[in-house]
Amino acid sequence: MQKIGFILLAFVMSLSLQAQENTEIFLFEIKTTPTTVDIVNGKNISQNAGYDNQPSFYDGNTLLYSRTQDSLTAIGIYDITTSRNSIFTNEPNSGYFSPQRIPNSETIVAVRQDPEGRQRLAQYNFKTKAFKKLLDSSQVGYFAFYDKHTFIASVLQPNQMDLFLINSENETSENIITNSGRSLQKVPNSNSMSYTVENETQNMDLYTLDFSGDEPTSYFVCEMPIGRQDYTWLDENRILVGSGDSLFVYDLFGEPAWTFAASLNSYGLKNITRMTVSPNGKYLAVAAEPV
Numbered sequence: 001m002q003k004i005g006f007i008l009l010a011f012v013m014s015l016s017l018q019a020q021e022n023t024e025i026f027l028f029e030i031k032t033t034p035t036t037v038d039i040v041n042g043k044n045i046s047q048n049a050g051y052d053n054q055p056s057f058y059d060g061n062t063l064l065y066s067r068t069q070d071s072l073t074a075i076g077i078y079d080i081t082t083s084r085n086s087i088f089t090n091e092p093n094s095g096y097f098s099p100q101r102i103p104n105s106e107t108i109v110a111v112r113q114d115p116e117g118r119q120r121l122a123q124y125n126f127k128t129k130a131f132k133k134l135l136d137s138s139q140v141g142y143f144a145f146y147d148k149h150t151f152i153a154s155v156l157q158p159n160q161m162d163l164f165l166i167n168s169e170n171e172t173s174e175n176i177i178t179n180s181g182r183s184l185q186k187v188p189n190s191n192s193m194s195y196t197v198e199n200e201t202q203n204m205d206l207y208t209l210d211f212s213g214d215e216p217t218s219y220f221v222c223e224m225p226i227g228r229q230d231y232t233w234l235d236e237n238r239i240l241v242g243s244g245d246s247l248f249v250y251d252l253f254g255e256p257a258w259t260f261a262a263s264l265n266s267y268g269l270k271n272i273t274r275m276t277v278s279p280n281g282k283y284l285a286v287a288a289e290p291v
Contacts, residue, residue, distance in 0.1 A: 003240070024046045024287070039284060046067060047081075051066065051068040064099040067085075073097065089129075093181070096113075097113070098142065111140070124135055139156040140155055149169040163177045181197065183195070188279075192208040194221070206223070206231070208221055224241065242272025243272065245273070247264065248261055266267065269291060272290060
C-alpha cells in the first residue's frame, strides 16, 4: 500500500454536469416480496430547472442530492415526512457533488469544488451543518464508503479511471483494478462493496469486493445491460438498473438475466441514470430527465 497524494485535481464532475443539466430527482415507494418488485406513488421531488442528480439517502426519511440553482451546485436535502426541500450548504464560491453519509456517523461527505477549481472530499456534521475537515485525496472521481474510514474510489488517470481501496485514517490506498466505472455501492446486509469495470466489448461488468476474509476479494456478478452503468441494490440479492423510462432487476439466485421490473412512463420521465434505495428499503430515488 502507498501514501495518498494530497492534491485533488479537477475531474469529471463538471463534464457530467454539462451532459445532464436538466435532470430531476424522482422519489417512489417500493413494495417487494422475494420474487416481485412494485414501484408506486412516484413524484418529482426536486422541482428545479437546474441540474439535480446523485441522490443518496442519509436515513429512511432524508434524501441528499446535488442541486443547482443560479449556477451554484449545493447539497440539497429532501425531508420525506414534510415533503420539504432545503439547502445544506451555503457557500457561494463552492460547488458540491455526490453527497453521502459516512456509515454509523452523523457526518456527510461530498466533493467540494473551490473557487480555484480544486475538488476535494469535504466532511460536515449533518446535525449542526458545521464544517469538519477536508479529506486529502488524489483525483477521486466517484466514491462510496464501507465504514467510517474505508472507502472505494474511482480515481482519474490520463485516459481512464482506476479503482482504489482507500483508508482515510492511515492515509493509505491500494489499486484494485483498472478501467473502473462511476457506480460504486455498499451491498446491503453484507460485508461487500460493488463496482463496475469496462469489459472488452466496452460494456460494464459488475463485481463485488468482499471484505469478510483476510484480504478484500473481488467476484464477478454479471454484465450490465448494454449502455448502462448506473445501478442500485434492492437488497443483498437483487440489483436494479434503469434504461429509458423502465427498470430491470437481476436476481443473484434466479435466472442469470436482467428481467423487466416496472415502467415509469406514466410519471413523465426518461433516461434514468443514478438511483438509490433507502436503508429501510421503502423508497427508491432516481435521477432522470423530465419529459
